[in-house]
Amino acid sequence: MESLAEKALFDTVFGRLETSAKTMACSQKAAPGLALECNECEIKGLSVCDSLEPEEFELLEQIGRTLAFPAKATLFEQGRDAPFVSNITSGALRLSKLLPDGRRQVVGFALPGDFLGLALDPTHMFTADALTPVKVCQFSRLGFSDLLDKKPRLMRAMLNMAAHELTLAQDQMVVLGRRTAEEKIASFLIGMRNRYARIHGASVHVPLPMTRLDIGDYLGLTVETVSRMMTRMAREKVIVIVPDGVRLLDVPRLEQLAEM
Amino acid sequence: MESLAEKALFDTVFGRLETSAKTMACSQKAAPGLALECNECEIKGLSVCDSLEPEEFELLEQIGRTLAFPAKATLFEQGRDAPFVSNITSGALRLSKLLPDGRRQVVGFALPGDFLGLALDPTHMFTADALTPVKVCQFSRLGFSDLLDKKPRLMRAMLNMAAHELTLAQDQMVVLGRRTAEEKIASFLIGMRNRYARIHGASVHVPLPMTRLDIGDYLGLTVETVSRMMTRMAREKVIVIVPDGVRLLDVPRLEQLAEM
DNA sequence: CGTCCACTTGACAATCGTCAATAGCAGTGG
């Protein structure tokens, strides 16, 4: 916060939101928000915001702020009101749906550049938990929705991103419905590698910030099966299990197992 | 076709498309296209087009036409170019993805009001086959894409529909990943009932234009398991199997099995 | 009437889940 005038503007935009947010899971453990600096953004080129001209960033900066969450924080919960939408700038999240009897399905892992709240739904359709410390760029849902109507290119970027997510979701249906445990693991590892490649560049080292249980709940398997398959792949020299991730030794073999 | 002038316009818009379409699966068995009459549309209120004012329909009419396909026709195939997007006005389609080894995943069934090509991808991500005779309202993809940029409300409708599809896809992930065979069947039947309710009004009679194999490929099950589960539900008086569908006897029981 | 295809049913097999025990590791506090 650099001047009184700027602070006043900031409070005007966020005052009420901060207050109402106090009762919500999303702010339980969040560090206080800071004003945006889109020109310094770490994920320029990956996010929907990139569809705006640099001179339009101030529109975003007026309705957005950055927030930081520690690992294990819950950003929001399935079924709760969704006053905000968020753009992830760093860290990793688990997005999951819970059945009444406790069974869980992880519907995705969100990485930098991913957008939470594409649907602009007034309530959250899944729970979002931080797997690592996370930074997000957060906007009031209604403010962002208004901005979409003023900036068709931003709306187009949202449509493209929603369509891309839909395509990924349909690919994941194939994995869940028609692949064996071994193929599921392979396609998960290849998928994670490809996603990190967009962010950090290609590498055979794939960080896995989620637990085996999370992976199982993503692939429709149990922890034990995930563990057994990964151990087997390591025994067969297809991967090496390292702290916090894996190293891919035989990428062609994995791609063959995962192929669509 | 009502006048020479109109015919000339029609040919201008579709001449090249018809020609190039001759080599494509989508026109193999299609009846010749007719100009649109949006005001007579059977699915007004259900489709994205409804976001336009009636006086804007002529814009759609200029770039669209209606087409009819017989049952079992392939509208388009996974991997092929996608020169058109389509709005379904009647009938039912199976949308499926094929693995190299022949395993198949049905990613959805399309009903009147559904839009094919939400992603505006230049190639098709899945195959679409007619389960019944089908009528669609078809637009050139690029023409439709241009129209989106001119009509933000239409783009907003597309975004909403894409977001809704994404939510459904995530719900289906839960079904595929974390539900038993019996629960899968129940949630499929309840889902179909709800979708028909939007179109024809609520009813305990649920038409099933797809085969047991299609249902299995949608739910990640084999034909045999689908058949066994449906027979069992019929034996337990939860449903009655009738020609071309089922009648739901114990909806509360089904909803309990299907509950999210 | 015969063929084809969808559906059903049964017997058996296997993948994957369940249950249980143990190891490893990080954080906590005496």
Place this chain on the structure above:
DNA sequence: CCACTGCTATTGACGATTGTCAAGTGGACG
């Protein structure tokens, strides 16, 4: 410093849901 706790991961034994294979029925259609 080390015991203690709790969580994650691994591994084994066993079991069950679901898949595989096979046979047979019935309806649609030529």
